[in-house]
Amino acid sequence: MSQALTTAHSVVAPSPLSKRIAGAIVILYALVSMIPLAWILMTGFKTPPDSIAYPPKIVFAPSLEGYCNLFTTRTRQTQEYIQSLGPPQTICDEITRKRDMVIAGPSNYVPRFWNSLVIAFGSTFFAVSLGVLSAYAFSRFRIPLADDLLFFILSTRMMPPIAVAIPIYLMYRKLGLSDTALGMILLYTAVNVSLAVWLLKGFIDEIPREYEEAAMIDGYTRLHAFFKVVLPQAATGIAATAIFCLIFAWNEYAFAVLLTSGEAQTAPPFIPTIIGEGGMDWPAVGAGTTLFLVPLLVFTVLLRKHLLRGITFGAVRK
Amino acid sequence: MTMASTEEGTLRRITAPARTRRIRGLSDKAIAWAFIAPTMVLLLAINIFPLIWTIYLSFTNYQANRPNRPITYVGTKWYRDILGSPDVWAAMQATAHFVFWTILLQTLIGFGLAYLIDRKFRGHAFWTTIILVPMMLSPAVVGNFWKFLYQPQIGLFNSIVSFFTGIEPSSFEMLGSVNLSPWSIIIVDTWMWTPYVMLICLAGLRSIPDYIYEAAEVDRASLWRQFWSITLPMALPFIMLAVLFRGIENFKMFDMVNLLTGGGPGSTTEVASITLKREAFEKWRTGYSSAFAIILFVAVFGLANIYVKALNRVKQR
Amino acid sequence: MSDLLNRFMRFRRGPWENLATLVIAAGVLMLMQPLSLTLYTWSFATMLAGTVMFVIVSKFPE
Numbered sequence: 166m167s168q169a170l171t172t173a174h175s176v177v178a179p180s181p182l183s184k185r186i187a188g189a190i191v192i193l194y195a196l197v198s199m200i201p202l203a204w205i206l207m208t209g210f211k212t213p214p215d216s217i218a219y220p221p222k223i224v225f226a227p228s229l230e231g232y233c234n235l236f237t238t239r240t241r242q243t244q245e246y247i248q249s250l251g252p253p254q255t256i257c258d259e260i261t262r263k264r265d266m267v268i269a270g271p272s273n274y275v276p277r278f279w280n281s282l283v284i285a286f287g288s289t290f291f292a293v294s295l296g297v298l299s300a301y302a303f304s305r306f307r308i309p310l311a312d313d314l315l316f317f318i319l320s321t322r323m324m325p326p327i328a329v330a331i332p333i334y335l336m337y338r339k340l341g342l343s344d345t346a347l348g349m350i351l352l353y354t355a356v357n358v359s360l361a362v363w364l365l366k367g368f369i370d371e372i373p374r375e376y377e378e379a380a381m382i383d384g385y386t387r388l389h390a391f392f393k394v395v396l397p398q399a400a401t402g403i404a405a406t407a408i409f410c411l412i413f414a415w416n417e418y419a420f421a422v423l424l425t426s427g428e429a430q431t432a433p434p435f436i437p438t439i440i441g442e443g444g445m446d447w448p449a450v451g452a453g454t455t456l457f458l459v460p461l462l463v464f465t466v467l468l469r470k471h472l473l474r475g476i477t478f479g480a481v482r483k
Numbered sequence: 484m485t486m487a488s489t490e491e492g493t494l495r496r497i498t499a500p501a502r503t504r505r506i507r508g509l510s511d512k513a514i515a516w517a518f519i520a521p522t523m524v525l526l527l528a529i530n531i532f533p534l535i536w537t538i539y540l541s542f543t544n545y546q547a548n549r550p551n552r553p554i555t556y557v558g559t560k561w562y563r564d565i566l567g568s569p570d571v572w573a574a575m576q577a578t579a580h581f582v583f584w585t586i587l588l589q590t591l592i593g594f595g596l597a598y599l600i601d602r603k604f605r606g607h608a609f610w611t612t613i614i615l616v617p618m619m620l621s622p623a624v625v626g627n628f629w630k631f632l633y634q635p636q637i638g639l640f641n642s643i644v645s646f647f648t649g650i651e652p653s654s655f656e657m658l659g660s661v662n663l664s665p666w667s668i669i670i671v672d673t674w675m676w677t678p679y680v681m682l683i684c685l686a687g688l689r690s691i692p693d694y695i696y697e698a699a700e701v702d703r704a705s706l707w708r709q710f711w712s713i714t715l716p717m718a719l720p721f722i723m724l725a726v727l728f729r730g731i732e733n734f735k736m737f738d739m740v741n742l743l744t745g746g747g748p749g750s751t752t753e754v755a756s757i758t759l760k761r762e763a764f765e766k767w768r769t770g771y772s773s774a775f776a777i778i779l780f781v782a783v784f785g786l787a788n789i790y791v792k793a794l795n796r797v798k799q800r
Numbered sequence: 801m802s803d804l805l806n807r808f809m810r811f812r813r814g815p816w817e818n819l820a821t822l823v824i825a826a827g828v829l830m831l832m833q834p835l836s837l838t839l840y841t842w843s844f845a846t847m848l849a850g851t852v853m854f855v856i857v858s859k860f861p862e
Contacts, residue, residue, distance in 0.1 A: 179602040188604030191596060195613040198674060202616065204639050205628050217637045220652070295522045302518035306511055316791055318522070321530040323787045325735035327759045328776035331769065332533030332540070335547060355529035358522050387514055418623030418738035419756075423764060437627040437742055447631050454628050458620055465619045469612050473686050476679060477724065480794045481686045566841045575840070579832035778844050782831060785824035785851040788858075792821065 205458070208451030216447040231448025233257035234441065235274050235456075239266040241442075274453055277435040281457075283346055284431055285414035288353030292410045293403060295354070296361025297369075301391060303362065304369040305377075315363070319478060322359040326419035334424060346429045352420055357410040360478065364409065367479030368402025369395065405471040408464050415460065432457050534780070541774035548767040561774035571775070573750065574758040580665055581672070581740075581754055582733045586726055588673045593680030594722065598714075600681070601688045611685075618678040626739035629671045633657040633743075658744055661751050668740050668752055672733065680725040687721025688714065720796050727790045731783055755779055816857035823850030 179187070208216050210227040213234075239261055247267060253259040261268050299318075303311055333352060334343065342348030376398065377390040385393065396403075422434040436453045439446055465472075473481050509517075541561055543554045565571050596614065600607050617625070632640045633656075641652040657667040691713065699709050737756035740746070746753035746761070753761075759779065763772035808815055827847030830839045 184602050184604040187599035187602040188606070188610075191599050191604070191607070191610050191614070194592075194596060195610045198614060198617055198678075200639070200643075201625070201629065201632060201674070202620075204632065205625075208631070219636045221637060221639050221642050295525065298518035299522040302515040306515035308515055308519065314519070314523075316788075318526065319791065320784060320787045321526055323731055323783055323790075324530070325737075325756060325759070325776070325779050325783060327735075327737055327756045327763065328537070328780050329530070329533060331547075331763050331773060331776055332536045333529070334764075335536070335769075336533060338547075351525075352529060355525050358525060362522060386509065387511060388509065412619060416621035416623070418621065418742075422623075422741075423760070433621050433623040433738075436624050445631070450628065450631070454624055457624055461619050461621070462616065465616055466612065469615070472615060473682055476728075477683065477686075477797070478794065480724075480798045481683065481721070562844065566844055567837075569837065572837060572840050575832050576834045579834070582832070778831075781844065781847050781851060782828055785847050785854070786828065788851065788854045789821050789824060792817065 202458075205451050205454050208447055209455045211448050211451070213441060213446060213448055216451070228260070228448075229256060230260050231446075231452040233260050234272075234446055234449040235439070235452040236272055237261070237268045238270050238272050239264075240269045241265060242267050272439075273430075273435060274432075274439075277430055277432045278456070280346060280425075280429055281415060281431040281433075284349045284353060284429070285411050287346070287350040288357055288414045289407050289410040291350065291354040292357035292361045293365075293407050295358050296365050296406065297396070297399070297403060299358075299362045300365035300369050301395060303366050305374065315366075318359045318362050322356055327423070330420055330423045333420070337424060344425050344427055344429045349421070349425060349429055349431070352424070353414045353417065356417075357413055360409060360413070360475075361406050363478040364406045364475060365399065365402060365479075367474065367482065368399050368406070371402075372398045405468060405475065408468050409475045412461065412464055537773045537776055537780075540770055541777050543770050545769045545773075546767050547763075547769040557770065561771045562778070564771065565775050565778060570750075571758060574753050574755055577665070577750070577752060578734060578736075578754040581668060581736065581752075582730055584666075584669045585672045585676070585733050586729055588669070589677045589680045589729060590722060590726060592673070593677045593725070594684045594718075596677070596681045597684035597688055600685055611682075615678045615682065617675045620675070621738075622675060623738040623742055625675070626671060627742045629667075630658065630743055633667055635659075659748055661748055664744050664748060664752050668736075668743055671739060671743060672736070675739075676729060676732075680722075680729065683721050683725040684718060687718035690721070691717045720793065724790075724793045724797055727786065727793055731786050731790060734786070735779065735783060811860050813857060813860040813862050816860060817854065820850050820854035820857055823853060826850070 207223075207225075209231045210229070211222070211225055212228045212230050215222050215225045215228075216231075233256070237257060242265065244265065247262050247265065250262075250267070253262060258268060302308065303315060308314065337343040337348050340348075342351070372395060376394050377385075377387075380390040380394045381387065416433065417431075418433040421431045425431065425434065432453070436450060436457065439449050439453060441449065468475065542556055542558060544557050545554050546552065600611055629640075632638050635641055635656045636653040638652075638657075640657065641655065644650060644655075645652040655663060657663050695713055695717075696709065699713060704712070735756055736754055737760070740752060740754055740757060741760070744752040746757040755775075756779075759772055759775050762768050762775060808819075824847060827843050827845075827850050830843035830846055833839060
């Protein structure tokens, strides 16, 4: 026994050296994979000339110009006109005037960001509501052809978005749903509900049937037991599922770019269209990207325990 | 406080039967169907009905930008056109190149990382979370930013390559050159999705019970042999799962490629989804693109069947 | 050989499902291979056949 301990092999009890080497390689990979994200963050705080400097600037004087440009539209004016205006009201006023421009109005970023929020939360709400009902039914009742129905539900998520977009485009045009938030919410609900059903079925499967059965012996109906016993028990699973749905709807691009163009456009198709004078305004793009990614970073941290489940449709649970 | 809550509990126990007797009568079967029906109706409306419509359109010469033109049947003309077209075949090969290399790189790097993380060095949980970040981000928004990283001269990517190799940073264009652009999308996809493969491989490695290694140790099997006869075979179902899913996802890859190269230069990175988008939403050949959509659909549907089979294999573990 | 034939003739799910999987995989490979246009032309029919077969044989008893 003591001999087994001293010659412990690498997998059950890795040697300190192999641990250290493994750690070093993994940390190196993690740091390298963070470079693009760090660059997005940094670019947001550069001035446009700094952002396109050669060689790329790692040390620079931070500026809010990117964020100002992200939220405003600007027009070029003569020096005399700018001097005829009063003193600058905001820091953005000041930055803009240094470039011989004045702020003409707000940009479309805020409305597009708002659209993303409305569509993401709306579709998540519906997907999780529908999903939890179906998941419960699949988990607790004998449903004829249950496996086929579940496969059908999953297969709808795997469809190539462009292939689905052709008939949806025609259908929405007929129904007057093109470029509306409602249309996008319905579409994202349909895509997300499959994930919701699969994930939630896994979570509900883990809740012992005895809980509801005990409640039903106490006189609860099946419906009551579902709302009073199963739903609270599944709260963590529902929250994790909701975050997965939010992430999908937040990140989705293919449907958004093909089916929305104005009113209901979300942030992902909008951000690549941010341009300044003479090409892309990279600091503004960096700023817009940063703000867009922050919620996702929060979600990643919240979800880290459930990620594996989410990406395998609930099949792998740890 | 405790008193009050237990009292409330008993109270509810007593009143519950009286309250619920009225709505009893909903049988389990009725509830089951009532719970499933909304999901099914939604999926039928948003997925199945459009699919059937696409099948119908794929046999017609309908054009979405000319809705008033009379629709005529063309039979299987579009299918024969697409399946005989060297251009579409080239697009499928561009897709194959992308799928093959992304999967190979992601599997090798992802499995390697998982194998190292499984040593459980200090802080491995924290660094695992850091590594996972890229896969949570929007491929479109981040892909768009990679366009900036890939700029010759001013881009960070070229500068880093130049720092390590000494090649002039303005001497190559990742996005503009026919030889390099297929690799530009492979690099971004690998950066983004290696964490995905890593996470699933890690689950596979962790599912191997310790006693198997202990038995191998007793048999004095070398580390090399342990890896090939225990670690790899037992993690294989998980690796297959990751490979299949990434394969399906990259087979239909659209957002990142559309923003990064848009299929260019020329048609070197024109993967299947980009071709489909060009036919459907730029040339407005709705009938033709419907047929192409059905072909891609069948491929994905077939692969999805295999994927679910792999999923069940992993589940039984 | 006859043993293999026997396994298929009993219409059990396992071997038939594996066969269907192979047909689908072959179809997808035919779709994306760079060698022969003829193989590419017939890829769709192969994938369709494999998928239909998979759906049917998944109804066979275990």
